[in-house]
Amino acid sequence: MLVEYIKFIFSSEKKLITSIRNLTGIMPRNISVYKLALSHISAARQLPNGKILTNERLEFLGDAILGAVIAEHLFRRFPYRDEGFLTEMRSKIVSRENLKTMAIKMGLDKLIIKDTHPGSYKSMFGDAYEALIGAIYMDKGYSVAKKFILERMVNLYIDLNELENTEKNYKSRLLNWAQRHKHSVAFESSDDPANSRLIKVTLLVNDQQVAAASDFSKKKAEQLAAETYCKLTGI
Secondary structure (H helix, E strand, O other), X not given: OHXXXXXXXXXXXXXXXXXXXXXXXXXXXXXXXXXHHOEOHHHOEEOOOOOEEOXXXXXXXXXHHHHHHHHHHHHHHOOOOOHHHHHHHHHHHOOHHHHHHHHHHHOHXXXXXXXXXXXXXXXXXXXXXXXXXXXXXXHHOHHHHHHHHHHHHHHXXXXXXXXXXXXXXXXXXXXXXXXXXXXXXXXXXXXEOOEEEEEEEEEEEOOEEEEEEEEOOHHHHHHHHHHHHHHHHOO
């Protein structure tokens, strides 16, 4: 702890270190990994060797750690519920919408390094939240990352009883509705003319265009388009 404090005193990243410590309750040992976690693909930096530096690898790692911690927590919290229930609850907790809400409540959104394109804001908060978990794991190990998830996420922001009665997978909701009412649903993807890095997805219901959304991931863009239509129609 003394070594970390000395590093803090002489660091050029005092402001970021303080922000990370206040947000997570953790004194960073390797601030560069946290800085990378906050670097969204929309503001990617290209290295001389051609590689692009973003938080996507840390997001991948954080996603796996978050899923494992939440799975164990639910397994212990609901000893008599079946696998289907546990899977659905985990999906709700780690959904982009839920992670986005928590990221904003925590103030993580204010630290993200991003561009100013509106289309890039849709999933970046949830992505950064997972990347932050990945950074904590790389810097401090699994036990510290687990403690952060349980104490700074589950205990503060998640009401399991309320979440049990909430449906947040809008694409599944849309497809279930379409199946019940015998409607056809299709998602068409293309490059977004406003930003070549984004993927634009158009939602068609009964061959009619009803919603569209853009994101860096086709899967996320489909969820956003489905969410728009579900909220618009009250599905």
